[in-house]
Amino acid sequence: MRRRTDDPDDAADVIAETFLVAWRRLDDVPRGDAARFYLYGVARRALANQRRGERRRRDLTARIAGDLAADLAAAPAPHPARPEIGAAFRALSASDRELLGLATWEGLDNGQIATVLGVSRNAVRIRLHRARRRFAKELQRRGADHTTVPAFVTRSKGEPA
Incomplete structure (x- = not known):
């Protein structure tokens, strides 16, 4: 998982989420070697969710920054004589x-x-x-x-x- 992320903390989060899903759905986890492929699939989806969340946060931050910039531009400037x-x-x-x-x-x-x-x-x-x-x-x-x-x-x- 470390190879698929830029940040070791993100990799740790994806691994934790993967095993949390596996624990919650323990009855769905296949036995034997097939479990490894099941976990790869869960990790892939967890990573995709994490990337979507990061993209939403980045977009929201940009939108809020734009709104704040517009608000600041519309705000009256302090009176220069005072x-x-x-x-x-x-x-x-x-x-x-x-x-x-x-x-x-x-x-x-x-x-x-x-x-x-x-x-x-x-x-x-x-x-x-x-x-x-x-x-x-x-x-x-x-x-x-x-x-x-x-x-x-x-x-x-x-x-x-």
């Missing part, structure tokens, strides 16, 4: 960036964010408030006037302006 906003955002902790991203870019409300993160709605409300406050402080520290930042970045949906 680089401090991106820098302030990147300076936040990963959890703050995740919260703010879920709320602003994904448009999720507190209940939906709570489901995504596996926490209570109240915990999201508190964490989001604190993350927005830290973001505003980081903007101030970088010399950006946080009052000119788009409102959706600093407020929840439904909050008064």
Whole structure:
């Protein structure tokens, strides 16, 4: 089997699958020398299945990469006159960036964010408030006037302006 694959791990997977099929269908395995030819046939089909699966994964990866590239091309570019906003955002902790991203870019409300993160709605409300406050402080520290930042970045949906 090693001669038929480029990767020794793939060969090991095909062999394991071959013997798993043989074990499951033990009553169908011929006795004597004929068993070897039966196992060759099972291995051949297992290898074909593995190659089809690899081809499907490769095609799916290419399709997803194309979709992502299209999404990125359609996304609005960051405002070139306001680089401090991106820098302030990147300076936040990963959890703050995740919260703010879920709320602003994904448009999720507190209940939906709570489901995504596996926490209570109240915990999201508190964490989001604190993350927005830290973001505003980081903007101030970088010399950006946080009052000119788009409102959706600093407020929840439904909050008064």
